[in-house]
Amino acid sequence: PPYMTPIEPQVGKFYNSPVALGAGAGAVLACTFAALGCKLTTWTYRWMAAWSKWD
Numbered sequence: 001p002p003y004m005t006p007i008e009p010q011v012g013k014f015y016n017s018p019v020a021l022g023a024g025a026g027a028v029l030a031c032t033f034a035a036l037g038c039k040l041t042t043w044t045y046r047w048m049a050a051w052s053k054w055d
Helices: 007-016 018-052
Strands: none
16 A cells, blocks of 8 residues: 555655755755855855955
8 A cells, every 4th residue: 555655756756856956956056046045146246345445
């Protein structure tokens, strides 16, 4: 019966499915790019502010 099946194969199926992997990788990439983007914008603003003194 279905309720007798162990959870592990279902979890393995979920992690092995390309859709789940793509969603997980996409979420990780999105978080990474968001963090990098925030750092980049603050760094760029600082850089531009420092260079604006030379204008």
